[in-house]
Amino acid sequence: MTSQLTESHTAYRSAFDQLQRDSNGVNLVSKLRTRGFSRFAEAGFPTTALESWRFTNVKPLTRRQFVAAAPTRLDPSKISRFELENVDGPKLVCVNGRYSPELSNVGALPAGVELRSLADVVATEPELVESQLAQLAHFDDPSSSFTALNTAFLQDGFVVRILDDTILEAPIHLLFVGTGDGDAMSHPRTLVVVGTNSQVRLVESYVGVTDGASLTNAVTEVFVGDGAVVDHYKLLRESVEAFHVGSMHLRLGRSSTFSSHAITLGGAIARNEVIAELQGEGGECTLNGLYLANQKQLIDNHTTIHHAKPHCESHELYKGILDGQARAVFNGKIIVAIDAQKTDAKQSNKTLLLSDEAQINTKPELEIFADDVKCTHGATIGQLDTEALFYLRSRGLNLEQSRDILIHAFASDLIGHIAIEPIRRQLDAVLLQKLPGSEHMSFAVA
Amino acid sequence: MLEVRNLHASIGGRVILNGVDITVKAGEVHAIMGPNGSGKSTLANVLAGREEYEVNSGTVSYDGSDLLEMEPEERAREGVFLAFQYPVEIPGVNNAYLLKAALNEVRKHRGETELDAMEFMTLVKERMNVLEIDQELLNRPVNDGFSGGEKKRNEIFQMIVLEPRLAIMDETDSGLDIDALKVVAQGVNALRSPDRSTIVVTHYQRLLNHIVPDFVHVLSNGRIVKSGGKELALELEEKGYGWIEDATSVPASA
Numbered sequence: 001m002t003s004q005l006t007e008s009h010t011a012y013r014s015a016f017d018q019l020q021r022d023s024n025g026v027n028l029v030s031k032l033r034t035r036g037f038s039r040f041a042e043a044g045f046p047t048t049a050l051e052s053w054r055f056t057n058v059k060p061l062t063r064r065q066f067v068a069a070a071p072t073r074l075d076p077s078k079i080s081r082f083e084l085e086n087v088d089g090p091k092l093v094c095v096n097g098r099y100s101p102e103l104s105n106v107g108a109l110p111a112g113v114e115l116r117s118l119a120d121v122v123a124t125e126p127e128l129v130e131s132q133l134a135q136l137a138h139f140d141d142p143s144s145s146f147t148a149l150n151t152a153f154l155q156d157g158f159v160v161r162i163l164d165d166t167i168l169e170a171p172i173h174l175l176f177v178g179t180g181d182g183d184a185m186s187h188p189r190t191l192v193v194v195g196t197n198s199q200v201r202l203v204e205s206y207v208g209v210t211d212g213a214s215l216t217n218a219v220t221e222v223f224v225g226d227g228a229v230v231d232h233y234k235l236l237r238e239s240v241e242a243f244h245v246g247s248m249h250l251r252l253g254r255s256s257t258f259s260s261h262a263i264t265l266g267g268a269i270a271r272n273e274v275i276a277e278l279q280g281e282g283g284e285c286t287l288n289g290l291y292l293a294n295q296k297q298l299i300d301n302h303t304t305i306h307h308a309k310p311h312c313e314s315h316e317l318y319k320g321i322l323d324g325q326a327r328a329v330f331n332g333k334i335i336v337a338i339d340a341q342k343t344d345a346k347q348s349n350k351t352l353l354l355s356d357e358a359q360i361n362t363k364p365e366l367e368i369f370a371d372d373v374k375c376t377h378g379a380t381i382g383q384l385d386t387e388a389l390f391y392l393r394s395r396g397l398n399l400e401q402s403r404d405i406l407i408h409a410f411a412s413d414l415i416g417h418i419a420i421e422p423i424r425r426q427l428d429a430v431l432l433q434k435l436p437g438s439e440h441m442s443f444a445v446a
Numbered sequence: 447m448l449e450v451r452n453l454h455a456s457i458g459g460r461v462i463l464n465g466v467d468i469t470v471k472a473g474e475v476h477a478i479m480g481p482n483g484s485g486k487s488t489l490a491n492v493l494a495g496r497e498e499y500e501v502n503s504g505t506v507s508y509d510g511s512d513l514l515e516m517e518p519e520e521r522a523r524e525g526v527f528l529a530f531q532y533p534v535e536i537p538g539v540n541n542a543y544l545l546k547a548a549l550n551e552v553r554k555h556r557g558e559t560e561l562d563a564m565e566f567m568t569l570v571k572e573r574m575n576v577l578e579i580d581q582e583l584l585n586r587p588v589n590d591g592f593s594g595g596e597k598k599r600n601e602i603f604q605m606i607v608l609e610p611r612l613a614i615m616d617e618t619d620s621g622l623d624i625d626a627l628k629v630v631a632q633g634v635n636a637l638r639s640p641d642r643s644t645i646v647v648t649h650y651q652r653l654l655n656h657i658v659p660d661f662v663h664v665l666s667n668g669r670i671v672k673s674g675g676k677e678l679a680l681e682l683e684e685k686g687y688g689w690i691e692d693a694t695s696v697p698a699s700a
Binding site: 391402409 | 494495496497517518519521522523527528530533534536537538539544545547548549551552555587588604608
């Protein structure tokens, strides 16, 4: 494994040293940071020599020198279009990786629901998170060096704790805003702990308010208690010039249900990783993803699902719509442990190519050690059905309208699974919008 | 309304239409019959504007304008409707959504106001009664999971809502039982008027008992070889297509 950590990356070393100095004596965190940085320095950024980064070349990102973002004030009007309209739930905002109380609106929280900034928790009650922080987001493997880097710069983000037997109807919105200036980097960190039999809906939005080559390197860890139900959304609406690497690490307890929808609309390079461990019998994990890319975007979705216990189910449906010279990568790994009998795992990746140069690299990886399991996987890649296009035109819709309808139709089953109405509506709008004077649709939501 | 002059068309280099001439006046129903491979569907598809077919020579004038110069959607907005022989399935596109969008395009083109969802539903409910169509069909994705008969009925239903001036039915009767046939014919007949015309492309005479044509043409090897009134269809039924081929000299197609 060759390292891409060169002289120019002494910038990372100085930023790290500065951070440790500024955070005098917060032990839990400073130890984690030291481990993280030492792993990152050793491994460097991942190269295409690593299997899980084979089709995702991060040189455009690694050749830049990112600096820690300075605290930024942001006018609320700049983020209003990213909010969930008509949704009456708590909203927590981070700007460039730092909690912004002025932009947030927590409201009166019901009993059993705790929402706090990570910086606040580690400064005042680190014991609350000591046994969970960094327990799922491993970074020893060189392919996880972005996670190591996030841990090296661990500073702020959110802690969401839902205590046992608590049902929260209104979705919690965690909004991470990047202001995109001056090669700023941020490393937001989120820890979610959902107690036994509890239910929560959580939306993580990563958005940009300007263009610019910023780096958002986010890590989220989720502990799902026995019998709990979690419905999660990750919305990526950063600029098409921004870089985003985000990983979510999950552990599901027995009879728990976790579903996540990753909707990726932005990023020059955007990588979403989900690593799920089904650690209790009867767990159910659904991972859905929709990615729209145009111009020269690269969107990479990597998932790993460990069936560690028997009688668990996992379902994956990832759909992509690619135009221009965009590239996408999908890799779905399923590992079934030797005792994980009666595992039921389904994986499907479908891509719609709208141009001759758009490209998808898609691959399942199955490691099955048990012998009484059902594991199915499939991938399709295609273009718009010319029969269907002609049919729509023969009814009076012009070529552009017909294409829009078929493009929307392609994504419609995924959109139908989204339980949060404003998200569904925003997606419908994105898919049915037309840019005047543009031959193809632009998906960039800048 | 429609004048087809010496139309030659091919697909993938293979010539199918060898000089077709037809004139259809407003208010008339023309049947086009012929053996398999004669070019019936090709003619229907060329009139609708399917790009896979290449027009090698000839002209088609619709209301005085050059139809062949028009994009498929323009033809539709000008009132040309093709009821497909094999309607394609389009999962993810709601039947009602498509029909409303299409109707509003046609209305916009005609300078009429577009209908909102409620107005559309009212119009549609009226029309549904004519065809014995299940209301539930509106909510289903276009032709997705429909039986052959349901697909054909859906074509006629669209036709009834869009009210085209020139309806071209491409073997709409194939695959239908007698009851479904009668319902389809009912729909077509309900639209008959002095300013509307219909071209019924069919292999069998049976449909023409219910949709009585003013003229019958026989297409063979890409040309109209015989034309007549509705009795011609009965004669064909009795004597078979071989009778026509023997009776007329037919040049081999290229």
